[in-house]
Amino acid sequence: MHFLECYALNCGLKIDKPFIEIEECEIPTGNYVTFHGTHPFQSKSYSNWQNVIDSVLSELPNLTIVQIGNEPDAKAYSNVENYLHKTNFNQSAYVVKKSLLHFGIDSFPAHLASCFDVPSVLLYSHTYKEQCYPFFTNPNKMRLIQAPLNTVRPSYNSKEEAPCIDNIRPLEVSQNIIDLLNEVSDSI
Amino acid sequence: MTGKILFAMPKSAGDVLCSTSLLRSIKELYPECILHFATEKSFFPILKNNPYIDEVIEYQECMRNIFHLEGAGDHKGEYEIAYLPFLNSQAIMTYQHNTHSKIAYSIKY
Numbered sequence: 001m002h003f004l005e006c007y008a009l010n011c012g013l014k015i016d017k018p019f020i021e022i023e024e025c026e027i028p029t030g031n032y033v034t035f036h037g038t039h040p041f042q043s044k045s046y047s048n049w050q051n052v053i054d055s056v057l058s059e060l061p062n063l064t065i066v067q068i069g070n071e072p073d074a075k076a077y078s079n080v081e082n083y084l085h086k087t088n089f090n091q092s093a094y095v096v097k098k099s100l101l102h103f104g105i106d107s108f109p110a111h112l113a114s115c116f117d118v119p120s121v122l123l124y125s126h127t128y129k130e131q132c133y134p135f136f137t138n139p140n141k142m143r144l145i146q147a148p149l150n151t152v153r154p155s156y157n158s159k160e161e162a163p164c165i166d167n168i169r170p171l172e173v174s175q176n177i178i179d180l181l182n183e184v185s186d187s188i
Numbered sequence: 189m190t191g192k193i194l195f196a197m198p199k200s201a202g203d204v205l206c207s208t209s210l211l212r213s214i215k216e217l218y219p220e221c222i223l224h225f226a227t228e229k230s231f232f233p234i235l236k237n238n239p240y241i242d243e244v245i246e247y248q249e250c251m252r253n254i255f256h257l258e259g260a261g262d263h264k265g266e267y268e269i270a271y272l273p274f275l276n277s278q279a280i281m282t283y284q285h286n287t288h289s290k291i292a293y294s295i296k297y
Contacts, residue, residue: 004206007273013213018205021237089201089233108201115205135206 004135018115018136023090027098028081032064033181034096034113036104038074041158043126044105048170050077052103055174060181066099068092068109100185103177105165106132117141119184121176125165126155141184143176189218191268194257196226198247198274204231207273211240214271221268226251 001009008015037049053065057079065080074084087095093112096102102113103121106129113120114134119141124132129144148167150160193214197207204227214223225235226247235244250256254272259265 003203004209007207008210008213010273011210011271013210013217013271016209016212018207018209019211019238019240020205020208020234089231090236106202108205111202111205136209 001131002133002135003131015135018111020093020112020115021090022094022097023088024094025087025091027095028064028066030064031062031185032066032081032099033101033103033177034066034068034099034109034118035077035080036069036102036107036109037067037077038069038071039105039107040071041126043155043158043160043163044107044123044165045163046105046123046165046168047163048166048168048173051170052173052177053077053079055170056177059174059178063181066095068095101177101181103173110134113137119180121145121173121180123147123165123168123173125163126157126160128154141180143180145173145176189268190220191222192224192266193218193221194224194226194251194267194270196247196251196270196272196274198226198228198251199231201231201234203274204234208235208238208240210271211238215240218269224267 004015037046039045066083067077067080068083068087070085076082076084083095092109096109096112096118097116099118101119102109104110105123110120110122111134114136117137120134120137121143123145125147129146133144134142145168147164150162150164197204222242223240224243224245225241226245229246232244235241252275254270257265257267257270
């Protein structure tokens with residue numbers, strides 16, 4: 001059960017569309033995708049994002065990858081357009097809405113992309129993907145990658161001794177991004 | 189019914205955003221009521237100009253207590269209804285998925 005379904009069931013309320021006010025800001029020219037890969041939770045920190053980025057760009061050299069996020073100690077990756085700490089929630093909504101695709105971890109930008117039905121490739125580690133997937137995204141437009149677990153069940157722990165998220169192969173992530181982009185966009 | 193309704197979701201940003209999809213339903217059920225949304229101050233921009241919210245207020249620890257909010261016995265609460273999905277939904281969901289040792293009831297917001 002998705003957490004939103006659980007909230008709705010718990011409150012006896014119906015699920016409608018989410019709402020966030022969009023604030024226009026400067027966005028990259030040309031085709032771009034958004035990326036959010038940093039989180040205070042250690043169990044959501046993937047060590048291989050640079051490999052994923054480089055692999056996608058080697059296949060699609062004209063694509064711009066925009067790294068978004070506002071975490072204080074967010075790691076800035078190479079070969080991306082750095083929007084870290086440059087956008088607030090409402091501007092992030094604008095940047096994500098205008099993008100061809102969003103990829104990264106299960107986080108606020110992932111749900112933002114879902115609000116606007118932006119195709120998404122997302123990694124799940126310490127929770128089941130079924131609980132947190134981008135609820136409002138058309139199922140044909142999302143690729144959800146569940147990390148092979150080191151335990152029988154997900155840890156539900158923000159800190160894992162050996163983060164299972166690193167069991168995901170970077171090539172699997174990059175291939176999903178490339179495949180989904182090719183499916184949803186003619187302009188790539 | 190008239191009066192005030194509280195919907196509380198202290199964190200995090202994704203949960204606050206997704207929760208906005210439930211607010212229309214509240215307004216349809218209780219069109220005469222004033223809807224307050226309580227969350228941490230840092231998430232106020234997510235709720236800016238939301239057509240279903242009358243006022244965004246800062247979340248406080250006392251909002252974990254539904255009897256304080258809705259009233260009990262001699263105490264007349266401030267709200268007619270308080271929706272607190274963050275309090276037990278996470279625990280139920282975790283239990284359903286069999287992670288018995290990680291039921292999140294004791295998480296302190």
